[in-house]
Amino acid sequence: MPNNDKPVNGQENPSFLDVLNQLPPAPPAPELDGKPGTRRLARLRAAWKESWQEGGFLYQRWEEVFQARHASWHEVANWIKAAALFGGLSLIVLMLDAAGDIASATLKGLSAVPASGAGDGSGLWGTVDHPVRVFLADQAAHLSVAPAALYAFWQLTGLVGLVGGFFGNAGARIAWLLFGLGxxxxIWSTAPAGGRAAATGLAALIWALASMFALRGLTLRPVVHNHPPQYQFNPALHLHATIPAGDDLGPDNVHPLQR
Incomplete structure (x- = not known):
């Protein structure tokens, strides 16, 4: 099969021009004389059938696709790699665009939340929730955002940190820790001076109980991995003794063994 591209990594790059090179000559049928459009259509049909025969362009491409299911990434044809990378990048771009639209709509929805009352601060939850509402309302007076939007964003952060931390997401757990500390x-800065310590301590206990779910499975113990050594070292001591020549060991140096 003719191919104008140079092989890369031992593989030939397919070209669509190979299909055009396989176009057979126009069939010399007398009924097709004087009809160029019909003759071209007949040539295309013949080329289509020939390209699917063994050794044809489309036949080889189909074989490469069939073999790609059982081959590694380096053994896959280059045109399949390019198509897969292009499709993956297109999917990532679409996902990022959709995520941007969702984030923009969420922020606009939070900004359009109607103002809500700060509550009277009664009850166990009101003791913790009321100072947060008051603090956010005071800070929103100096910002171009509604107090209800700040409160909704605060609730959303806590919910995402709690749910994401339960499933072991590290970023969600960091957000949960920052949410609790904030x-x-x-609460400490807004609660009444007489009950400031009690309100903060109560909030700390509620946060600690909720952290049992958000920080599930988290441990402070160091993780020790015991891996077998990759090589073995066997020390050995080699002693080399040098025996002097025979002339140095005369009869005088030989003593019989006596009892």
């Missing part, structure tokens, strides 16, 4: 700081 909540304790807001």
């Amino acid at each position: 909540s304790l700081a807001m």
Whole structure:
């Protein structure tokens, strides 16, 4: 099969021009004389059938696709690699574009949340929730955002950190820790002076109980991996004794063994 491309990594790069090179000559049928469109259609049909025969362009491409299921990445044809990379990049771009639209719609929805009351701070949850609402309302007065949007974003952060941390996501657990520390700081700065310590301590206990789910499976013990040595070292001591020549060991140096 003719191919104008140079082989890369021992593989030939297919070219669509090979299909055109396989076009057979126009069939010399008398009924096709004077009809160029019909003659071209007949040539295309003949080329299509020939390309699917053994050794044809489309036949070889189909064999490469069939073999790619059982081959490694380095053994796959180059055109299949290019198609897979292009499809993967296109999918990533679509996902990023969709994620951007979702994030933009979420932020716009949070900004359009109607203002909600700060509550009276009664009850166990109100003791923790009311100082946070008051703190965010005071800070929103100096920002171009509604207090309800800040409160909704605070709730969303806590929910994402709790659910994501339960499934072991490291980023969600970091967000959960920052969410708890920020909540304790807001409660301490806004709660009444007489009950500041009690409100902060109560919030810390609630946060600790919720952390049992958000930080599930987290341990502070160091993880020790015992791997067998890759090589063995056997020390050995080699002593080389040098025996002097026979002239140095005369009869005088030989003493009989006596009892």
